[in-house]
Amino acid sequence: MGAIVGLDCDLAYNTGTHAAPVLVSISKAIDVELSMGANTATFASRESSWEAGRVALKTLSATFGYEYEASTDTTFDALFTAYDNKTIQEYYFMDGSVLLTGSEGIRAYCMITEFSWNQPLQDGVVVSASLQLARFEEGSVVIEPDWHTLDW
Numbered sequence: 001m002g003a004i005v006g007l008d009c010d011l012a013y014n015t016g017t018h019a020a021p022v023l024v025s026i027s028k029a030i031d032v033e034l035s036m037g038a039n040t041a042t043f044a045s046r047e048s049s050w051e052a053g054r055v056a057l058k059t060l061s062a063t064f065g066y067e068y069e070a071s072t073d074t075t076f077d078a079l080f081t082a083y084d085n086k087t088i089q090e091y092y093f094m095d096g097s098v099l100l101t102g103s104e105g106i107r108a109y110c111m112i113t114e115f116s117w118n119q120p121l122q123d124g125v126v127v128s129a130s131l132q133l134a135r136f137e138e139g140s141v142v143i144e145p146d147w148h149t150l151d152w
Contacts, residue, residue, distance in 0.1 A: 004095050004096075006031075006032070008095075008096060008097075009032065009093075009094060009095055009096065009105075010025055010092070010094045010096065010097050010098045010103065011025070011026045011029045011032050011064060011091065011092070011093055011094070012024055012025045012026060012091070012092045012094070012098040013026065013078070013079075013082075013089045013090065013091050013092075014089060014090035014091070014092065014107075017138060018090060018138050018143050019138070021090070021092075023092060023098040024075065024078070025097070025098055025099075026064070026066065026075055026079070027075070028066050028067040028069070028073075028075065028076075029064045029065070029066055030064065030065035030066065030067060030126060031063075031064060031065050032062065032063075032064040032093065033062060033063050033064070034060070034061075034062045034093045034106060035059075035060070035061050035062065036058065036059065036060050036106075036145075037058070037059045038055045038056065038057065038058045038059060039055075039056045039057050039058075039059060040053040040054065040055060040056055041053060041054045041055075041056045059133070060106075060108055060110075060133040060145055061130065061131060061132050061133065062091070062093065062110065062130070062131040063128065063129065063130050063131070064128075064129055064131075065118075065126045065127065065128050065129075066079065066126065066127045066128075066129060067124055067125075067126060068117070068124070068125040068126060068127050076127070079112065079115070079127075079129060080115065082111075082112050083112040083115040083129070086111060087111070087112075088109050088110070088111050088134040088135075088136050089109065089110065089111075090107060090108070090109050090110075090136075090143075091107065091108060091109075091110050091131060092105060092106075092107045092148070093105045093106045093107070093108075094150070098150065099152075100150065100152075101150055101151055101152045102149065102150065102151075103149070103150045104147065104148065104149045104150070105147070105148065106145055106146070106147060106148070107145065107146060107148045108133055108144075108145035108146075109133070109134050109135075109136035109143055109145075110131035110132060110133055110134055111131070111132055111134040112129055112130070112131055113130050113131065113132045114128070114129065114130035115127060115128075115129055115130075116128040116129075133145065
């Protein structure tokens with residue numbers, strides 16, 4: 001496949017279930033950034049002059065801009081409603097279109113924790129959204145983030 005350009009990637013949210021997803025592409029997303037990291041446990045005692053660490057729990061968060069369009073944008077309405085109602089949704093951060101078999105990426109249940117409006121004088125209005133990993137259960141099973149390949 002070679003090098004991938006961000007323009008060819010896709011961000012989507014799931015209106016179905018984890019087992020049977022129905023994906024809606026967030027086609028007006030701008031500069032999507034998915035951050036995965038880990039907290040560390042610290043070990044320090046008098047037996048060593050070094051403070052050492054070990055990887056503990058993993059973290060996941062994401063940010064993206066969204067090109068705002070007044071009154072006719074159902075995707076914006078869905079994102080704002082998810083923010084306003086504290087809705088947990090599954091998001092797909094893919095290396096290609098969510099319509100194509102073989103696109104790969106991370107899927108994770110997240111909540112929108114920030115929804116900021118940027119209104120620069122000479123540029124288009126952009127909404128900045130921040131996502132944070134959320135605890136989500138489906139059929140009493142906790143769903144964790146995973147690497148997923150679409151197989152429509």
